[in-house]
Amino acid sequence: MKLLLHHARLISPDRDIPDGALLLENGRIAAVFGPGENLPEADESIDIGGRLVMPGFIDIHSHGADGRDVCDDHGDSIPHIARRKLQEGVTTWLPTTLTQPPEKLESIAARCAAYMADPVACRAPGMHVEGPFINRDKAGAQNPQYVRPPDAAEIERLHAIAPALILSIAPDVEDADVVIERATALGITCSAAHTSATAARIFDAKTAGLRHLTHFCNAMTPLHHREIGVVGAGMLDDELMIEVICDAIHLCPEMLKLVFKLVPADRLMLITDSTAASWIGSGEVELGGLACVVRDGRAVLKEGGALAGSALLYNEGLRNAARITGLPLDQLVKATSSNQARSLGLEGFGRLEPGFHADLVILDEDFHVLQTFVGGVMR
Numbered sequence: 369m370k371l372l373l374h375h376a377r378l379i380s381p382d383r384d385i386p387d388g389a390l391l392l393e394n395g396r397i398a399a400v401f402g403p404g405e406n407l408p409e410a411d412e413s414i415d416i417g418g419r420l421v422m423p424g425f426i427d428i429h430s431h432g433a434d435g436r437d438v439c440d441d442h443g444d445s446i447p448h449i450a451r452r453k454l455q456e457g458v459t460t461w462l463p464t465t466l467t468q469p470p471e472k473l474e475s476i477a478a479r480c481a482a483y484m485a486d487p488v489a490c491r492a493p494g495m496h497v498e499g500p501f502i503n504r505d506k507a508g509a510q511n512p513q514y515v516r517p518p519d520a521a522e523i524e525r526l527h528a529i530a531p532a533l534i535l536s537i538a539p540d541v542e543d544a545d546v547v548i549e550r551a552t553a554l555g556i557t558c559s560a561a562h563t564s565a566t567a568a569r570i571f572d573a574k575t576a577g578l579r580h581l582t583h584f585c586n587a588m589t590p591l592h593h594r595e596i597g598v599v600g601a602g603m604l605d606d607e608l609m610i611e612v613i614c615d616a617i618h619l620c621p622e623m624l625k626l627v628f629k630l631v632p633a634d635r636l637m638l639i640t641d642s643t644a645a646s647w648i649g650s651g652e653v654e655l656g657g658l659a660c661v662v663r664d665g666r667a668v669l670k671e672g673g674a675l676a677g678s679a680l681l682y683n684e685g686l687r688n689a690a691r692i693t694g695l696p697l698d699q700l701v702k703a704t705s706s707n708q709a710r711s712l713g714l715e716g717f718g719r720l721e722p723g724f725h726a727d728l729v730i731l732d733e734d735f736h737v738l739q740t741f742v743g744g745v746m747r
Contacts, residue, residue: 369412370393370408372391372412373389374407375389376419376730379701379720380422380701381701384697386403387404392741397722397726400722422697422701423717423728424717425459426718429464429498430453431498432445433448434644437643437655437656438463446482450483450489460727461492462494462533464497467502473500494534495526495532495534497526497532502563506588511658517543518541523535523551535558538562539569540566548573566589567597579607583618584627585623613639613680615678615684615688624693625693634702636703642677642678643655645677646678646681647681650663667679683731686700687734689703
């Protein structure tokens with residue numbers, strides 16, 4: 369079946385096409401048309417009304433949504449979260465774990481594998497394993513009682529149950545490089561997180577395979593004029609990919625402006641780091657067994673007040689990034705999909721180009737999600 373989406377503003381990396389059209393066939397983009405071009409016949413045609421069409425968002429770091437958490441270890445939680453993510457315009461999601469006991473992480477991985485085998489909403493090609501190999505002093509909202517030394521055998525067991533596409537690990541803890549090297553050999557992208565590392569330690573860890581920085585500026589050493597820390601390393605290095613939470617809480621608007629000014633769009637990746645706090649408005653939820661309070665869009669631990677992930681919806685993060693930075697959408701779109709796909713080796717995702725997967729999000733001028741397509745199918 370051929371489906372034609374026309375009268376659309378097409379946003380793809382380095383391309384902003386007004387009054388464009390897409391021809392979808394067999395789950396892929398068959399052709400892209402500019403304004404005034406002759407459009408082909410199709411089995412079905414949809415007038416987009418001048419609204420935005422972008423590649424479906426890829427959220428590589430999200431723990432939960434709407435009162436549910438990946439680490440609930442409950443059969444309904446992951447499908448429920450996936451449906452909510454789809455409503456945010458996310459067509460590919462990495463279920464993200466927390467620092468938990470080994471046996472529980474294995475059970476959670478099995479639930480992730482079950483969803484991956486039969487996705488009911490957005491795609492889930494793999495997990496993001498955040499912790500448990502982190503610096504206890506930088507645990508933040510991770511449960512410190514389950515923090516443990518890096519263990520390559522443990523990540524291998526999890527990866528055998530369900531593919532781990534990302535491992536967030538503290539490079540400053542003993543034997544971290546051993547695990548980074550082994551995980552990298554397995555095809556897992558390693559990311560620095562919950563760490564007191566110096567910039568030099570980050571650069572050394574790169575030789576072992578480190579490629580990402582998790583929730584940039586949060587739970588890591590800050591920029592200082594005598595030690596630039598992990599934040600400075602991320603700004604200085606030309607290869608490290610950087611996760612950014614654009615809720616204007618984890619990073620204030622001025623910091624977001626600074627990051628987007630100093631770091632090329634090709635290295636930035638918008639994430640939500642959302643937890644069960646998203647979608648609920650206000651109330652109380654749990655994060656890895658720790659009680660959290662949600663109020664005014666901010667989720668914090670009930671005890672201690674540390675930020676506990678976010679209540680951010682992906683499309684709202686894009687809206688914030690656009691308003692705060694003023695960058696054109698054909699640059700910001702790199703940070704919503706194509707960078708994630710490129711860094712994780714997900715072929716055929718993140719661009720509106722012939723041959724790419726027809727994973728799309730349609731948004732109005734205020735970035736409200738109107739419709740999503742996964743593999744050319746309206747969801």
